Amino acid sequence: MDTNWLSYSLSDFLMFGPEVFLRLFVRINQDIWPWQGVAAVMVVAIGVLLARGGIMARRAVLLLVAVAWLWSGAGFLIHYYGPINLPATWFGWAFVLQGALLTVAALLWPWDAVASRPALSRWSIGLGWVALMGLAPLLTVAQTGNGQAAALFAITPDVTVLGAVACMLLFPRRVRWLFLLLPLVWALFSVATLWTLGTPVLAVIPGATLVLAVMACFVSPRRARNPD
Amino acid sequence: MFNELGRRQFLAMLAAAGLSLRIPSLMAAPEGHPIVRPIPSSGEQLPAIGMGTWRTFNVGGDQYLIDQRTQVLETFFNLGGTLVDCSPMYGSAAEVMGEALDTLNVRDRLFAATKIWTGDGGATRQQDRESRRKWGIERFDLQQVHNLVAWQEHLETLRQMKADGEVRYIGITTSHGRRHGDFERIMETEPLDFVQLTYNLLDRQAEDRLLPLARERGIAVIVNRPFQGGNLFRRFQSEALPPWAGEAGCRNWAEFFLKYIVSHPAVTCAIPATTRVEHMTENMGALYGALPDEQQRRRMADYVAGL
Numbered sequence: 001m002d003t004n005w006l007s008y009s010l011s012d013f014l015m016f017g018p019e020v021f022l023r024l025f026v027r028i029n030q031d032i033w034p035w036q037g038v039a040a041v042m043v044v045a046i047g048v049l050l051a052r053g054g055i056m057a058r059r060a061v062l063l064l065v066a067v068a069w070l071w072s073g074a075g076f077l078i079h080y081y082g083p084i085n086l087p088a089t090w091f092g093w094a095f096v097l098q099g100a101l102l103t104v105a106a107l108l109w110p111w112d113a114v115a116s117r118p119a120l121s122r123w124s125i126g127l128g129w130v131a132l133m134g135l136a137p138l139l140t141v142a143q144t145g146n147g148q149a150a151a152l153f154a155i156t157p158d159v160t161v162l163g164a165v166a167c168m169l170l171f172p173r174r175v176r177w178l179f180l181l182l183p184l185v186w187a188l189f190s191v192a193t194l195w196t197l198g199t200p201v202l203a204v205i206p207g208a209t210l211v212l213a214v215m216a217c218f219v220s221p222r223r224a225r226n227p228d
Numbered sequence: 229m230f231n232e233l234g235r236r237q238f239l240a241m242l243a244a245a246g247l248s249l250r251i252p253s254l255m256a257a258p259e260g261h262p263i264v265r266p267i268p269s270s271g272e273q274l275p276a277i278g279m280g281t282w283r284t285f286n287v288g289g290d291q292y293l294i295d296q297r298t299q300v301l302e303t304f305f306n307l308g309g310t311l312v313d314c315s316p317m318y319g320s321a322a323e324v325m326g327e328a329l330d331t332l333n334v335r336d337r338l339f340a341a342t343k344i345w346t347g348d349g350g351a352t353r354q355q356d357r358e359s360r361r362k363w364g365i366e367r368f369d370l371q372q373v374h375n376l377v378a379w380q381e382h383l384e385t386l387r388q389m390k391a392d393g394e395v396r397y398i399g400i401t402t403s404h405g406r407r408h409g410d411f412e413r414i415m416e417t418e419p420l421d422f423v424q425l426t427y428n429l430l431d432r433q434a435e436d437r438l439l440p441l442a443r444e445r446g447i448a449v450i451v452n453r454p455f456q457g458g459n460l461f462r463r464f465q466s467e468a469l470p471p472w473a474g475e476a477g478c479r480n481w482a483e484f485f486l487k488y489i490v491s492h493p494a495v496t497c498a499i500p501a502t503t504r505v506e507h508m509t510e511n512m513g514a515l516y517g518a519l520p521d522e523q524q525r526r527r528m529a530d531y532v533a534g535l
Contacts, residue, residue, distance in 0.1 A: 007404065007405075007406055011457075012404070015282070015283060015284070015286045015317070015318055015319045015321075016283060016286045016287070016319065017283055017284075017503070019285065019293075019503065020287050020288070020290065020293060023290050023292070023293060024288075024290075027290060075294035080288065081482075083289060083319065083320045084286050084287065084288040084319045084320055085319065086319070141490075
């Protein structure tokens, strides 16, 4: 057996430094301005829809999350990150595929079998989700000291995946895992990359995604009560 | 490229002198000629400090960073450097190098070195062609088989390419001290112009077999990871240089680390990589002035080992 591979470390596979990586966030925010407003509207809309509940609201949430997968995959990963890190391009296409699959599921899934939560619980979830998506982007700002480096939902992958995994709880557990595979693989890849880059603070987001995704495999929404 | 050394060296020194007038700190730079080493297979002289691009030039389409890296490259050439080393493995580094060379218009001063890095042994010429397109050059001065990947097939094609005038020199590379046994066997049996390997004050395995073998076989040696990927600075920069460093020709840690390497009689060129102009200026300081003798080299190694 060739044991030569044992002498390699993660840093041997990293072909760029933290400066170049963190500049990606600044660059995409400069290039797409003022479309960050659309991302902000999406965050608020998803929060409100989670709070309102109901079948149509669930479909709309998942459609918006599908757009976020598509946007962050085709934009950040393929166009910006891919040229300095080839696996990011592969992940970008996987994000696009995930967005397409989620679109189909959002439109076709029979939601009748899933019960709605009480209003107070729904509003807590909606507000909590918006708060998470509002605070998570500040980590890249804190790391760089540059407000233009904010990692926004629907634009950058780590925050998008964290928000998306939280929304996957809308699915029954038996199909949820299908949409958790990519988040799990991405979060592992991202944690390893950020740790090796020497930016462990940023690894908090994909680290939280890993925890949430594993938990999501064991948590089930309550079944609808039999109306009879 | 690199056919008229005397003229280029003269121009490089003129440029260095011009820069020194603009940057006061360079006024203190040692006077004299840059340190050069002959390529054993041809006798052609190479400046003993080159430039690596691993991690540093992979900046994608970031124009701000491309401009900044172009300044680093400009400083390298202005201070007498010629050899730039890259690889298809380094992401967008080759495209960025091509853009920087376009901006600076310095291809006539360039000794262009890159690598073949593909497991497809039949893709040597295709990857060479692709690299030439990215760099914007007609041929490479040096093509190396990266980390011995599919080395038999690639070396065979490279030998043919050299015979056809498609590349001037050929070689093989390794790093981090990997596969030294295989490396040694290839050096013993294959006709090579260059080898590239890791050698620095902490990684000195190459002193045992590979460096003496390179001298014996008449193979030029390029040294990668001269700062052990920055670890040497992280470990020793807070320490004081020894009081006798000046006698060994060293004014700072960069010169201390680099002059230890290029003063080895088998070494042709060290290729530190950096993202900062001021670090490039420090690195290129090792291209001038006195070099440590054998006794001083031992003292340098002992001093670092004792810290």
